[in-house]
Amino acid sequence: MDREVDSQAVDIVPEAREEGDMPASRWASLRRTLRLHRRRIVLVVVGLVLLPYALIALYLIDPIRPVSTLMLRDLVLLRGYDRQWVEFDQIAPVLVQSVMMSEDGQFCIHDGVDWGQMRGVVEDALEGESTRGASTIPMQTVKNLFLWNGRSFVRKAMELPLAIAADFVWSKRRMMEIYLNVAEWGDGIYGIEAAARHHFGVSAAKLSRRQAALLAVSLPNPRERNAGKPGRGLKRLASLIERRASRSGEYITCLYD
Numbered sequence: 001m002d003r004e005v006d007s008q009a010v011d012i013v014p015e016a017r018e019e020g021d022m023p024a025s026r027w028a029s030l031r032r033t034l035r036l037h038r039r040r041i042v043l044v045v046v047g048l049v050l051l052p053y054a055l056i057a058l059y060l061i062d063p064i065r066p067v068s069t070l071m072l073r074d075l076v077l078l079r080g081y082d083r084q085w086v087e088f089d090q091i092a093p094v095l096v097q098s099v100m101m102s103e104d105g106q107f108c109i110h111d112g113v114d115w116g117q118m119r120g121v122v123e124d125a126l127e128g129e130s131t132r133g134a135s136t137i138p139m140q141t142v143k144n145l146f147l148w149n150g151r152s153f154v155r156k157a158m159e160l161p162l163a164i165a166a167d168f169v170w171s172k173r174r175m176m177e178i179y180l181n182v183a184e185w186g187d188g189i190y191g192i193e194a195a196a197r198h199h200f201g202v203s204a205a206k207l208s209r210r211q212a213a214l215l216a217v218s219l220p221n222p223r224e225r226n227a228g229k230p231g232r233g234l235k236r237l238a239s240l241i242e243r244r245a246s247r248s249g250e251y252i253t254c255l256y257d
Helices: 002-007 024-036 038-058 069-076 093-103 115-126 137-146 153-169 172-182 192-200 209-218 232-246
Strands: none
Touching: 024 038, 038 137, 038 153, 069 137, 093 137, 093 172, 093 209, 093 232, 137 153, 137 172, 172 192, 192 209, 209 232
16 A cells, blocks of 8 residues: 555745745845945945035036036947037127026026926926926036936926026026036037037037027927027927017026126
């Protein structure tokens, strides 16, 4: 009888561990490692959060020419980029006027964030409606310098205090100078000097009102909106901004005496 049972015995195979499972000993080891390095991890995270604020103070120094996260990405990927820094006084006023009227008409009077526009965005989101853009030039500047593209609440939560800090530390002229020198105007084209030469073959100081308007309205999506080869819709937007820029005197008092 025993031999019969033995002949029918079935080998017991250990249950296969599901992919992704980790032995208890390894979990314990991981927890110990995290506990040992917790302080160091916290310090690294705090340092990364505070680094942009230190750079804001550093960028107050006029000779320093900041680069954007997109420029750094292009360098890491060995793509290279075209950016020629130009001082604020070497940028055609019609370009500054056009960018303000297209991107941030209240630039001279807000503290980095247009709270009226932001309140409208929050209300639209709470009501389930599609939200409109409410990014100011300071918000776009700190995003370009320190953060990443894409829509997310995490990025926006980091962007708001950075914009307020930058607006507090920098003059409006310095803010606009940095923004116009780091903004993207095409694949690998950064800053207004490179953009003016790439799209129109002139320096930033020699831009016409029409050229300035086309460059301004291409900013929200410069890879699809080609200022040098505008479609019908881009031309219509440029005409609207051109008219607004011609009447923008009272809006740019913080930039020109």
